[in-house]
Amino acid sequence: MRIGIIGTGPAGLFLGATLARRGHAVLAVDRDTGPDPDGTWARRGVMQFHHPHGVRPQVGEGLLAELPEAHAAWVAAGAEPIVFVLPDGRRMTGGMRSRRATFERALRDVATREPGLEIRRGHVDGVAVSGGRARGLVVDGVGEPVDLVVDASGRSGRATRDLTGGPAVEGDTGAAYVSRQYRLHDPADPGPMTNPLAWQADLDGYQVIVFRHEAGVFSVLLVRPAGSLRELRHEAVFDAACRAIPGLDAWTDPGRAVPITPVLPGGRLYNHYRSQPDVDGLVLVGDAVCTTTPMFGRGLATTMMQCRELLRRIDTGEIGGFGAWCDAEMRPWVEDHVRSDDHARRAWAGGDVDLTGPLPSPLIMAAAEVDGRIGAALGPYLAMLAGPASLDTVEPLAHAVYAGGWRPAPAAGPTREELATLLRRTAAS
Numbered sequence: 168m169r170i171g172i173i174g175t176g177p178a179g180l181f182l183g184a185t186l187a188r189r190g191h192a193v194l195a196v197d198r199d200t201g202p203d204p205d206g207t208w209a210r211r212g213v214m215q216f217h218h219p220h221g222v223r224p225q226v227g228e229g230l231l232a233e234l235p236e237a238h239a240a241w242v243a244a245g246a247e248p249i250v251f252v253l254p255d256g257r258r259m260t261g262g263m264r265s266r267r268a269t270f271e272r273a274l275r276d277v278a279t280r281e282p283g284l285e286i287r288r289g290h291v292d293g294v295a296v297s298g299g300r301a302r303g304l305v306v307d308g309v310g311e312p313v314d315l316v317v318d319a320s321g322r323s324g325r326a327t328r329d330l331t332g333g334p335a336v337e338g339d340t341g342a343a344y345v346s347r348q349y350r351l352h353d354p355a356d357p358g359p360m361t362n363p364l365a366w367q368a369d370l371d372g373y374q375v376i377v378f379r380h381e382a383g384v385f386s387v388l389l390v391r392p393a394g395s396l397r398e399l400r401h402e403a404v405f406d407a408a409c410r411a412i413p414g415l416d417a418w419t420d421p422g423r424a425v426p427i428t429p430v431l432p433g434g435r436l437y438n439h440y441r442s443q444p445d446v447d448g449l450v451l452v453g454d455a456v457c458t459t460t461p462m463f464g465r466g467l468a469t470t471m472m473q474c475r476e477l478l479r480r481i482d483t484g485e486i487g488g489f490g491a492w493c494d495a496e497m498r499p500w501v502e503d504h505v506r507s508d509d510h511a512r513r514a515w516a517g518g519d520v521d522l523t524g525p526l527p528s529p530l531i532m533a534a535a536e537v538d539g540r541i542g543a544a545l546g547p548y549l550a551m552l553a554g555p556a557s558l559d560t561v562e563p564l565a566h567a568v569y570a571g572g573w574r575p576a577p578a579a580g581p582t583r584e585e586l587a588t589l590l591r592r593t594a595a596s
């Protein structure tokens with residue numbers, strides 16, 4: 168087939184290279200200019216590009232299975248497997264430590280060299296449709312006939328919106344990011360960790376996560392209720408917050424690490440799930456299908472799961488069933504996040520746990536601290552090997568924990584009000 172792909176983010180690059188490798192003629196179009204000759208890459212159309220990404224095992228597994236050179240290039244660029252030991256002694260891989268830019272650059276380098284894949288700079292204005300079937304891309308006003316259009320245009324892509332209608336599921340996370348990258352003076356001397364993947368503190372009214380990346384680089388992320396703690400975008404204010412939060416002060420101590428980027432503010436974040444369009448020869452994939460609360464680090468994994476499923480279906484001629492697969496396997500994650508964020512927004516506003524309906528996943532997981540039977544059931548969900556419904560069996564146990572009055576204690580450190588006062592004082596001085 169001749170296949171046209173809208174977007175060369177992770178979904179477009181991975182599918183472009185793997186479809187070309189299967190003998191299809193692929194044109195992938197992106198308005199991004201790619202990395203500059205000096206190595207920098209602004210990537211303005213993907214606002215999260217320089218924000219921290221936790222990379223789950225599904226991503227590396229997909230590369231190893233389909234594009235092993237990209238995996239090798241990623242590792243050569245410094246990506247580090249996260250290996251941890253379970254209580255029974257088994258070793259598990261928890262994903263890769265890597266900046267998003269390091270991952271995407273390795274994937275792009277390999278995709279660019281793939282015969283049969285043309286990566287073109289341009290803007291896809293829309294998709295030509297006739298007789299209920301997609302016939303081609305319209306690139307900067309010029310038609311490009313194709314047999315199959317893959318919309319991998321991400322969370323804010325507009326090229327097929329007139330054909331897909333509104334999202335089937337959507338919700339405001341209520342959260343916004345502020346992050347900054349640092350480099351350890353000595354990569355062997357990182358700060359404290361609360362789990363094998365990160366250092367995390369759920370404080371009263373906001374959240375802090377430190378993501379370790381490759382080669383001693385790490386990101387500090389403050390997750391704030393959208394509209395609050397706005398002063399964090401200023402470097403002196405961000406520094407003051409780092410000094411005030413126990414644990415984060417250790418990570419960002421100038422004796423341990425130095426900032427390597429400005430403070431990176433981010434906008435309001437939304438969950439959405441978009442059904443496949445009722446147009447033959449047009450499929451959505453990656454963030455064009457679904458986005459989920461980013462702190463849980465699921466976006467690249469859901470993207471890779473979709474790409475591999477779509478590949479399998481293109482190989483076997485079963486593309487028609489891709490929509491039903493997405494409804495069954497992707498939509499429940501978005502619904503899970505919408506429920507979880509409803510709770511998070513209420514908690515950040517000072518509200519109590521709502522016991523009138525089923526508990527959201529984060530509350531079920533937190534209750535494992537009290538009832539060990541809950542923890543024993545979490546593994547497949549945490550690894551995304553089983554969907555949110557796999558928690559249904561332990562939800563009643565968690566419900567009983569909260570009905571008994573227990574609540575997760577906030578991590579030690581300033582409350583949001585205390586932090587806001589400190590930040591205002593720092594901004595004014």
Ligand SMILES: Cc1cc2nc3c(=O)[nH]c(=O)nc-3n(C[C@H](O)[C@H](O)[C@H](O)COP(=O)(O)OP(=O)(O)OC[C@H]3O[C@@H](n4cnc5c(N)ncnc54)[C@H](O)[C@@H]3O)c2cc1C
Pocket residue numbers: 173174175176177178179196197198199212213215218219220221222223289290291292319320321322323324325326344433436452453454455461462463464465466467468470
């Ligand atoms: C703040 C934030 C933090 C995140 N953190 C994590 C994390 O920790 N772990 C994780 O796994 N995931 C995370 N994600 C999700 C992850 O970034 C996405 O899942 C991933 O980018 C999806 O890749 P994609 O290829 O579908 O889309 P994108 O990466 O958005 O790529 C889409 C591409 O399409 C191009 N494009 C769009 N429209 C057009 C057009 N009309 N013409 C030409 N080109 C076009 C854009 O320029 C872009 O290059 C995070 C997301 C956000 C917002």
